[in-house]
Amino acid sequence: MLTLYDHAAVALYFAFMVLIGFGFRSFVKSVSDYFRGGGRMFWWMTGSSAFMTTFSAWTFTGAASSAYENGPLVLVIFLGNVLGYLANYWWFAARFRQLRIITPIEAMRDRFGPVSEQFFTWAYVPTNVMQGGIWLAGLSIFCSAVFGISLELTILFTGGVVLLISLLGGTWAVVASDFMQVLVLLPISIVLAAFALVEIGGPSALMAQFPADSLLGNDIHYSTIVAFWICAVLVQKLLTTNNLIDSYRYLTARDTANARKGALLAAMLFLVGPIIWFIPPMVAAVRHPDLAAEFPQLGNRTSEAAYVVMGMDLLPVGMVGVLVAAIFAATMSSMDSGLNRNAGILIRNFYQPLIRKNAGDTELLIAGKIVTVFLGVFIMLAALWQVKFKTMGLFDVLLQFVALIGIPLNVPMFWGAVVKRTPDWSGWSTVVVGFCLSLLIKLRFDADWLNVVLDLDPPLSVRESNDYLFIVAVFINTLIPSLWFLGTRFFYREPPAERRAAVERMFRNMRTPVVADEAEVRETDVNQSRLLGKFSLAYGLFLSAFALIPNNVAGRLAFLFCGGVLVVIGVALRMAARRTLRRQRQASPPEA
Template identity: 45%
Template sequence: MTHYDYAVLGIYFAFMAVISWVFRRFVHNVSDYFRGGGKALWWMVGGSAFMVSFSAWTFTGAASQAYATGWPIMAIYVANSIGFLISAWYFAPRFRQLRVVTAVEAIRQRFGRTSEQMFTWLQIPLGTLQAGIWLNALGIFFSAVFGLDLHLTIILTGLLVLFMALIGGSWAVLASDFIQVLVLMPVCLAVSVLALVKIGGWSAFVAKLPPGHLEVGQIFSREFLGWWCLAMLLKQINSTNNLFDANRYLCVKDSRHARWAALLGAGLFVFGLFIWFVPPMAARVLFPDLGAMFPALQTPSEAAFIAISRAVLPVGMMGLLVSGIFAATMSSMDSGLNKNAGIFIKNFYQPYFQPTAPDRHLLKVGKLTTAILGVIVIGAALKMSELKGLGLFLLMQRVSILVAIPIIVPLLLGLLIKHTPPWSAWTTVLVGFLCSMFISDVLTPDWAAHFFGTTQPLDATSREYWTQGIQFFGNVVVGSAWFIGTKLFWSRSAASQRAEIDTFFVKLNTPVDFAREEGAAAANDSRQSRAIGWLCLAYGGFVTVLALIPNPALGRLAFVGCGALVAGVGALLLRSSTRSPSLS
């Protein structure tokens, strides 16, 4: 990092503060703070939904896997794109049609008060744990870039993320996410292109990679690789389309905008396949010994993306990359901060302690809760940084499969299967947790090798493919069987409970008519477009000016391209705001 990069990073932090200050004026009540009042436009929500779906882990834990084994890690991101396409086709519009402030409110309407409280007190610690993983990944990234102590880096970056999350609520997160998509993706593209140029082109890149890194055919020959890819495909589809993840579409204006937002997320993930995983594989060619470059890291391969970026990016652009990754993790941490604070306020504090509290009081308590959760997340990340022998990839996978999947199964099936009693959700979670405790101890990789007649000894990677696959499929099969089996008790449900469930499904399948339900005057489309448009013009102009930094012509061109893209989108938004005054 040069002094130019530090300056870029400092200006980025100042710009994030400006975004929070601008969009604090959009916050008037709890709904505005936690879900943008259900008024946000599709392009802003789609960009944010995309950013929430990944974090610094993509550039550390996932990049480590691409560096070590090549293409298989891309299966998770292909699955994310497919999950978003399925959202666009079916789930995203229906999530918006729930017409709630938090996703747990919808869980109450579908499964009753008992399930509401169980999922509230499952989501808050789980969301905090996931946010800790993301912050730990961010800390590793920043520690490697700046050469700072890992623990100090986690504390400082965690406090910065917490500060940003407190100022402008969901509006500030949506706006910063959208702008950072416009910056991060072109910068990552620049890393990919410049890395290929440094190696000697695509042909040289393919020729110099270790055997198997791009050999897709090994899905049929590598032990349990196909099994793992199928598990990851279904896992990400489940993770993208369930009642907890309805949160990403609750803020969008109406059903049509929700569908477009999901389509944008799908397209961005397809683009990300190239720009996120070519660089770490290029690092494998150029830097086969990352341990010597990053001796302070427990898993040096987690710095693969950093190594190649430092080697190929022009002076100043590393600051843009770091700021973009910071924004990605800030968005992901919002799931462990603002989102969980909203659940605490709307699904526990308000109904049980302050049912008649005004919005001003709930906003204050919500911000206090966000601050407390932020401190807990920082503590969790510090503890994770001390774990030995468990890299970020395995840590994320174990949490998402063993803990999250048992929770997700009833929250997806509950949208598709109507006639199950209210207790079907929380009992399915308990059954799933019991399955998680025993499945991998019983159906071990050695058992699988014997059962399938594998004669060669299994290496560590193949054993992990089987373990993750059986943990996922075991949870899904057992949990689904239990949930579907509860249909036998539907007729014993109270008439009032069945009526509530009928009402839930009627609302779920009724498109949102914003003008009729909220009133045309409640929309602020043009105001959103103007605010984001001017911010994009300002930041795009700043990035373009960075072309004046002493760099080779190709490096200067990279700055001009990134800046022109951001400014160009800003100009289009300003034009649309003036041409569509009826939408404001």
């Protein structure tokens, strides 16, 4: 059970996140500041935010359950993220920053026209709300296992805190909290992975004792399914990290160079993070083979508590609370960025162009905060619905959601950034084709159909059936809509002059590097480093103080390690702020 120290760690973490929101309120002076940080953030903020917004507590519940049941195969999903962000670094990150827009749907308007702007607004925002609900549901399952409180209460409380952070400081608060959450998440993950390996006797002992039928995991009759699943995951990740809607990750960067560095940082973090994340649930498969007996309240989702079980087993007094805070961080970063992004889309791409064309910044900021509240409520309702959906684990729910809903939206957003000469209707019509295919796949070409057609004996297992649906959805929804989009080139006709100018301007911008105006970003450069340095130092000292709790030597050292990481980075940021200020003073001309 959690101790008073653990509860204190969680409570202070929430208070700390809210303080970040208050701290960055002064950075918001315009709509651009609120929805994209004014495009003035350093690469380490942009990259950390890109990393944190790509996953959630689902990683430590749904994905951890896959590691618990099937071993290291789940790492393929995160290898796909590495490849996706390397593609960002190589080509897409620079071009996305160079779009010079505030919301990603503005790129869809420039590329496909105002009709497509509305289509993608109302296709993207609701699906993103549903995905946010899945993330929040994953967090609620985790907290139910740790605290023994209801799933519903966790959803409402966490959703409310995230909503408050988003309202206070906009994108500046969101991205700053993402950066801090990386600093909390990675050290505690390293500590738990190290303790788990020591507990079982090292990596070789773990692989020897892991209770799987093969390296492919359990419940596998046909290894070909696994091979196709790996390919499908890599295709899906490359597509979902390299498209116009996901350009939002780099709109905050201060210039082209910082956007590319941010993408590289995200790739490196995804190379390291998953390796340490999935050691504990694999050790749990050896040490806790019957989680159903330990967590009967989770029903058929007991394996989703595998990660926290090892934390409760191995971490010293007080550090389980830090672990809880770290996993809160994973979902909160995804949720608050989603809230801010979706509110920006509805204000900039619906409210302003169709309802209040002449609205000023003050009105748009107020409207943006009102919309943020409504979106936060909708996400909480989606999560409440998800926790009642007991027939499928979160791992398969999220993968199938992305394959059946996400990919049809992403295909035209990928090709639209690469191919210029297609008619305006090519974008929305490609999505319609993809949605129709998804419906057909779900209703007609499911696993039962394949069992009958191929007369499989034995039939596909439950795991293989879910994998099959994901494979078919990814490949069909990538191939056929891509052919449809590219085929519309044969129907291309020169658009009116205004539309032709918009498309030409978009592609010209994508080719033109953004160079920060040092005079404009001078104050922001210093303040973002200085303020985040203060927060890092403060939280690092707080964690280090937990070394005074009565624990063994290893437990005390663990707290000093986690706190020391934040202290060192805090000092480095403060020193960087001083160097920047010194350079600015030296570069300033003397007064007459």
